[in-house]
Amino acid sequence: MSVKDILRKRRSVRHFDPNYTISSEIITTLIESATKSPNGNNIQATRYLIIEDPKLRDSLLPLAFNQQQVVEASVLIVMLGDYQAFDKDNIIKIHEEGYQAGYFNEALRDFLANAAINYYADKSHEDLKLELTRDVSLASMSLILLANEAGFETITMSGYNSKNLKEALTISDRYLDVMLIAIGKGTRAGHKTVRHDVNNVIHKNKIV
Numbered sequence: 485m486s487v488k489d490i491l492r493k494r495r496s497v498r499h500f501d502p503n504y505t506i507s508s509e510i511i512t513t514l515i516e517s518a519t520k521s522p523n524g525n526n527i528q529a530t531r532y533l534i535i536e537d538p539k540l541r542d543s544l545l546p547l548a549f550n551q552q553q554v555v556e557a558s559v560l561i562v563m564l565g566d567y568q569a570f571d572k573d574n575i576i577k578i579h580e581e582g583y584q585a586g587y588f589n590e591a592l593r594d595f596l597a598n599a600a601i602n603y604y605a606d607k608s609h610e611d612l613k614l615e616l617t618r619d620v621s622l623a624s625m626s627l628i629l630l631a632n633e634a635g636f637e638t639i640t641m642s643g644y645n646s647k648n649l650k651e652a653l654t655i656s657d658r659y660l661d662v663m664l665i666a667i668g669k670g671t672r673a674g675h676k677t678v679r680h681d682v683n684n685v686i687h688k689n690k691i692v
């Protein structure tokens with residue numbers, strides 16, 4: 485199916501078959517493809533925390549406003565950004581790997597690594613949070629498209645208490661939780677939703 489058709493047909497699904505399982509091999513394949521998403525300076529900050537343990541899933545229910553997707557979907561992933569990805573060591577390592585793979589020469593390796601290090605050097609925590617949100621969101625959308633292409637249904641969720649979720653899953657402040665993604669077999673179609681007329685969202689040269 486084309487990307488255009490997936491986008492046309494996709495709905496947020498809120499009711500999943502709790503007995504349907506998706507193998508970890510399939511999920512790994514989907515995530516591997518999602519990792520190809522564009523990301524700032526290729527620092528690869530997105531992490532995919534898959535919650536398999538049913539007890540952990542149950543513990544998330546009350547802090548996610550009892551949204552049943554949290555327990556019923558075959559797969560629940562906490563989409564995280566890793567603040568340590570901004571570390572100089574990580575940036576150098578990634579560019580060294582690109583050099584070793586033969587993708588660029590020494591000069592380009594050093595130029596790209598230094599440009600990235602300098603780019604993040606003066607950024608505030610708030611700036612870095614935005615950087616992570618961008619990267620994780622792009623990877624999230626890729627994962628949603630891929631899961632839908634594979635014949636599953638999905639929902640994105642920000643309807644949860646971030647502080648309580650991080651506590652329940654013992655996620656440290658090293659990570660920014662950006663959203664949850666549930667993947668599975670829908671038992672009820674997602675309702676249709678309207679969109680603005682495209683001419684109302686396109687602006688040229690100026691927006692007021």
Ligand SMILES: Cc1cc2nc3c(=O)[nH]c(=O)nc-3n(C[C@H](O)[C@H](O)[C@H](O)COP(=O)(O)O)c2cc1C
Pocket residue numbers: 494495496497498551639640641642643644663674675676677
């Ligand atoms: C960042 C984000 C967070 C969302 N959080 C929730 C959520 O917590 N619960 C929910 O039922 N839907 C959630 N949604 C789904 C939206 O309500 C849905 O995408 C929107 O209504 C458009 O419908 P559609 O996805 O079926 O086209 C979320 C969507 C996004 C992008």
